[in-house]
Amino acid sequence: MSAKTLTLRYVAHFSTISGCLEEVYTTRAASVRQLIDALDQRYPGFAAALVDPASGRLRLNAAVYLNPPAQPPLSLLDLDRPLEDGAKLTFW
Amino acid sequence: MRTRAAAEQTILRVNLSNGTMRREPLPAEWTRQYLGARGMHSRLLFNEIPPHADPLGEENILYFGAGPLDGLPVGNGRMSVACKSPRGTVAEGSFGGFFGPEMRRAGVDYIALHGKADRPVYLYICDEHAELRDASHLWGLTTDQTDDALRRELPDADVQLRYIGPAGENGVHASVILGNRNNSGGRAGCGEVMGSKKLKAIAVRGTGGIGVADYPAFVQAYQTYRQRLDLATSRDAWTPVWSTYGAPVLARLFAEQGNLMTRNAQQMHWESDKAVRISAEAYLDRYVTKAKACFSCPWPACQKLHTIPDGEYAGWQGGNYWAGQPVVFGSLLDIDDLDFVLALSILCNRYGLDIFHVGFTLAWAMECYEKGILTRADTDGLELTFGCRDRQGLLELVRKIALRQGFGALLALGCSRAARQVGKGSERFCLAVKDQELEAIAQRSFYMVALGVAVSEVGPDHTRWYPPYPCNPNLLPPEELAALGIHLDLKKAFEGRNPEEKGKLLRWFSISRAVVESLPGCVFLVRDTLGLDMRPWWQMFRAATGMEVDYFEFLKAGERVINLERAFNVREGFRRADDHPPYRMANEDVPVFGFRRLSPDIFDPMLDEYYDAMGWSLTTSIPRAQTLQALGLADVAAALQACGVEVEA
Numbered sequence: 001m002s003a004k005t006l007t008l009r010y011v012a013h014f015s016t017i018s019g020c021l022e023e024v025y026t027t028r029a030a031s032v033r034q035l036i037d038a039l040d041q042r043y044p045g046f047a048a049a050l051v052d053p054a055s056g057r058l059r060l061n062a063a064v065y066l067n068p069p070a071q072p073p074l075s076l077l078d079l080d081r082p083l084e085d086g087a088k089l090t091f092w
Numbered sequence: 093m094r095t096r097a098a099a100e101q102t103i104l105r106v107n108l109s110n111g112t113m114r115r116e117p118l119p120a121e122w123t124r125q126y127l128g129a130r131g132m133h134s135r136l137l138f139n140e141i142p143p144h145a146d147p148l149g150e151e152n153i154l155y156f157g158a159g160p161l162d163g164l165p166v167g168n169g170r171m172s173v174a175c176k177s178p179r180g181t182v183a184e185g186s187f188g189g190f191f192g193p194e195m196r197r198a199g200v201d202y203i204a205l206h207g208k209a210d211r212p213v214y215l216y217i218c219d220e221h222a223e224l225r226d227a228s229h230l231w232g233l234t235t236d237q238t239d240d241a242l243r244r245e246l247p248d249a250d251v252q253l254r255y256i257g258p259a260g261e262n263g264v265h266a267s268v269i270l271g272n273r274n275n276s277g278g279r280a281g282c283g284e285v286m287g288s289k290k291l292k293a294i295a296v297r298g299t300g301g302i303g304v305a306d307y308p309a310f311v312q313a314y315q316t317y318r319q320r321l322d323l324a325t326s327r328d329a330w331t332p333v334w335s336t337y338g339a340p341v342l343a344r345l346f347a348e349q350g351n352l353m354t355r356n357a358q359q360m361h362w363e364s365d366k367a368v369r370i371s372a373e374a375y376l377d378r379y380v381t382k383a384k385a386c387f388s389c390p391w392p393a394c395q396k397l398h399t400i401p402d403g404e405y406a407g408w409q410g411g412n413y414w415a416g417q418p419v420v421f422g423s424l425l426d427i428d429d430l431d432f433v434l435a436l437s438i439l440c441n442r443y444g445l446d447i448f449h450v451g452f453t454l455a456w457a458m459e460c461y462e463k464g465i466l467t468r469a470d471t472d473g474l475e476l477t478f479g480c481r482d483r484q485g486l487l488e489l490v491r492k493i494a495l496r497q498g499f500g501a502l503l504a505l506g507c508s509r510a511a512r513q514v515g516k517g518s519e520r521f522c523l524a525v526k527d528q529e530l531e532a533i534a535q536r537s538f539y540m541v542a543l544g545v546a547v548s549e550v551g552p553d554h555t556r557w558y559p560p561y562p563c564n565p566n567l568l569p570p571e572e573l574a575a576l577g578i579h580l581d582l583k584k585a586f587e588g589r590n591p592e593e594k595g596k597l598l599r600w601f602s603i604s605r606a607v608v609e610s611l612p613g614c615v616f617l618v619r620d621t622l623g624l625d626m627r628p629w630w631q632m633f634r635a636a637t638g639m640e641v642d643y644f645e646f647l648k649a650g651e652r653v654i655n656l657e658r659a660f661n662v663r664e665g666f667r668r669a670d671d672h673p674p675y676r677m678a679n680e681d682v683p684v685f686g687f688r689r690l691s692p693d694i695f696d697p698m699l700d701e702y703y704d705a706m707g708w709s710l711t712t713s714i715p716r717a718q719t720l721q722a723l724g725l726a727d728v729a730a731a732l733q734a735c736g737v738e739v740e741a
Contacts (some may be wrong), residue, residue: 009364010624011344012337013372020715021344060327060564065345071347072685073536090345092329 005027005033014091016041032064032089034078045060050078051089063092093219093300094198098160099123099637101132101201104222106215108289109150109207113222118202124639127649128159129192129629130184130201131610134656137182138728141202142713143673146283147178148263148288150629153470154205155255155330156195156294160464163193163302164299164342166314169387169614177281178265179527180664182549182657186609187269187277188386188395193730194252205289206536214255214293216246227292231261234442235270242295250350251297257496262285265505266529267494268451272394274411274721279446280528298650305638313631320620320628321390328563330618335391339616341374342532343418350684351534354423355478356455356521362386366428370418374430383410386614394616403431404709406485410438412553419532420451425458426478439487443494448552449506450490452529453598456507459521465514470497472499519579520675526551526666533560535677536687540594542584543698544601547671547713555615557601557624561587567621576625589687595701600624607652652723655715656704659728663735668713671699709740716740 007023020038029035033051042046050062057079058064064076069086094177101118118132126132133155137140145151155173161167171192177183193202198219205215212565230238235257241521241569242253252271259267267283268276272685319325328689346352347367354362368374379398385391397411423431427732440447454476454529459477460466463512468475472492474485492500502510506528509521523530528551535542544557554560565586569688578600584590585597604626605615622628630646633639672678678690703710707719720729729739 009344009348012333012372013343021368021373051393053386060567061329061332063329065349067348072687088348090348091334092341092345 002085004083004087006083006086007088008039009090011090014046017046018063018066019049024070024079025081031080031082033068035083035089036079047092065090065092093197093298095301095303096196097201097638098164098302098304099126099639101160102199103202103204104200104217105204106208106222106224107206108209108213108224108291111220111224119258121328123160123637124341124641124645125649127610127633128201128628129157129162129170129172129385129612130174130186130606131653132159133157133184133647134182134653134660136202136204137176137184137291138172138656138660138731141176141371143646145176145600147176147180150207152176152285152288154282154285154289154291155202156191156200158192158195159201159610159612161632162201163196164304164310164632164636165388166317166613166632167387167611168389168617169193170609170614172612173269173278173282175282175285176285177550179281179551180661181279181280181365181551181662181666183278183282184657185278185282185553186281186555186612186615187271187275188614189252189270189272189275189297190387190390191252192337193302193387194250194296194610196301196302198296199298199300201295202302205286205291208288209290212290212292214242214295214472215291215597216297217298219298223351225722228230229254229428230292234258235444237275238293239273239461242293246295246297248297251295252295253295255293256283256286256291256495257442259444259504260284261292262496262504263287263495264445264494265506265509266446267444268446270444274397274441275442278382279448280553282538283444283446289516298711304636306551306635310632310635311634315630317622317628317632318390318728319682320622321617321673323455327567330559330563330633331619334616334661336393337372337376338393338413339415340370340375340418342415343367343422344371346534347423349537350682351425351537353523353530353532353534355426355461356424356452357523358459359684360536360682360687362423367423367430370422370430370433372413373414375740378430379413379434389614389617391617400431400434400436405435408438409433410433410441413437416532420447424451425480427480432483435487436490437488444490445490445494445679448529448531450503451494452523453493453503453507453510454486454489456511456518456521457503460518465516465518472498474499483633501635503640516517523674523676525672525674526670528552530674535673536682536690538588539694539698541590541691542673542677542690543598543697543702544595546673546699547598547702549654549661555597555609557603558605558615558618560622561588562597568624573624575646576627578624591698593701594698595703596705598702599705602654603647603650605651607647610649610653639643643710648723652725655720655723655725656728658708658713658715659720659725660734662714662737663732666713668699668703668711671713685719712738713741714739
């Protein structure tokens with residue numbers, strides 16, 4: 001798996017959990033779900049704020065916006081969506 | 093003062109020309125038909141303001157109104173202010189705070205201000221007592237000075253106030269009415285009309301209570317409502333963000349999404365570091381002194397008080413940094429200094445100016461300056477560039493707008509009228525509809541917003557259809573939606589740049605929000621399913637008033653409100669051609685992500701779908717006779733025909 005460089009942006013309470021507003025992050029995560037797991041290692045509580053443990057799906061009171069490189073943003077519903085190098089993600 | 097039934101609706105009529113006053117009950121059936129607040133105002137405006145009345149003349153009437161849920165925990169202190177706008181349309185706006193509940197405690201649900209005083213006055217109401225008092229000593233004061241002066245004069249800390257600033261006194265077109273120093277409302281010209289009546293302020297104090305008819309049923313419905321809005325249990329991504337950080341979080345999100353109007357919407361993307369500098373997070377870190385919710389609001393972080401701690405504006409105090417300020421004084425003007433953004437906002441509140449009017453008109457002027465249409469000879473020597481290096485000069489210009497002095501006199505007209513005066517193609521940069529400036533939400537990426545802004549009877553006003561898209565397309569299955577009277581494909585409606593279903597979605601949002609604003613409740617709290625499943629609102633209305641109203645009859649009240657407001661505008665000559673996005677949105681593509689302009693192939697089918705769903709003529713936008721008849725508004729059709737308006741069957 002090749003490394004990907006992502007721009008991650010944390011809004012409101014996610015900026016409290018991560019301790020920053022945005023960062024450039026290099027990862028080998030293949031999907032958004034794997035990225036969230038990796039971020040949970042760095043920022044404990046990150047995954048719990050986003051993912052419903054019962055269903056494994058995005059919580060209804062959280063949102064992830066994904067900007068694939070040079071494309072319009074989309075509100076992500078599928079956490080297993082593959083990640084592309086250069087993508088921007090906003091955790092809301 | 094006694095405890096009143098929530099269903100009681102009494103109007104205090106004040107004749108400012110001769111100083112007489114009388115209280116009278118409103119017809120009981122009107123509560124069922126129009127609920128209250130905005131709904132009641134729609135009926136009063138149509139019935140009582142003569143066609144083609146001079147908006148600044150004696151015939152115009154300024155109304156302040158509460159409603160059956162005001163003073164109860166769900167009302168959130170919302171209230172309505174309405175009149176005929178100086179632009180000719182309905183002027184109606186909602187604001188929060190504590191004034192509405194205080195009116196009800198004083199036994200007054202509506203105040204109708206007729207005529208014009210011959211000298212500055214303010215209206216003082218204390219329970220059954222009401223009087224007009226001299227306000228010569230208040231005339232010319234800024235809103236914070238007025239607040240201070242009235243609080244010294246009326247030392248009861250529970251007195252609630254509404255007042256205008258110098259902008260309203262001087263006839264600035266988009267002057268607003270304020271209260272609690274920072275709660276503003278009536279941006280469609282209500283402040284200007286109040287100023288034309290020489291009414292500086294209203295002060296109200298009530299000691300009564302509001303009783304509900306069926307307390308257990310009310311509590312049960314209220315608990316459902318609170319669960320939908322709770323940080324932990326809400327099924328809406330907006331709830332935890334807004335309830336903890338507030339609305340300006342949107343600026344950072346929109347900056348990356350092609351949704352942030354930048355440099356007068358010539359661009360729709362703002363550099364991330366700039367957006368960070370004016371973000372909600374930066375605001376909380378440096379400025380906030382206190383959360384200050386409206387009456388009984390479950391989201392204390394929605395509005396806050398702030399102080400600029402140091403620097404050039406050290407000690408300046410204000411409140412309410414919402415989603416609008418980061419756009420109109422930030423990206424739109426390309427200003428990324430939050431001290432200065434807040435200073436502009438504070439100054440607007442002090443002078444009683446509408447921030448959208450000022451922000452969009454300044455942005456129009458900056459683009460004119462950039463393109464050489466305006467020069468320093470026009471701007472009183474100010475170098476009016478985007479980013480604005482002459483900050484003192486820009487603050488002085490805002491003051492001049494309020495006082496209609498120098499170059500400020502041109503900008504006081506608003507960008508539409510100013511553009512018509514300047515000409516030279518500057519109309520193309522003017523971001524307004526029905527002569528009223530836009531607000532913060534982008535149009536070329538949220539098609540329902542474009543449609544909602546274009547058709548709004550009061551001009552651009554996001555509270556008419558908020559939010560810009562359903563919070564989650566999967567929240568309610570289609571069969572449940574249909575059972576609730578919502579016949580549309582919510583998944584298609586959720587797609588921002590798909591014109592399909594936008595007319596039907598806007599119809600639903602417009603009607604349901606008209607219901608909320610008439611109860612009244614706060615439209616910013618229609619989160620989770622509260623904007624789709626209106627049963628908790630209906631149950632609270634029934635429990636509070638004791639009125640047995642069928643759910644679909646309850647929703648019809650919202651439909652009546654929209655039709656009455658439309659009929660008011662139709663009578664004044666507004667037609668389909670007036671329901672159109674600004675030139676830039678209709679003719680220029682977004683320079684990022686390939687978002688298209690709102691060309692006729694995109695916009696016109698949405699407009700047709702909306703008119704068709706509303707039961708209005710596709711060619712004229714006039715409500716059809718059968719639509720009005722079905723709503724029990726046959727008298728409205730007859731009144732339009734009596735004015736020579738052709739109403740289709």
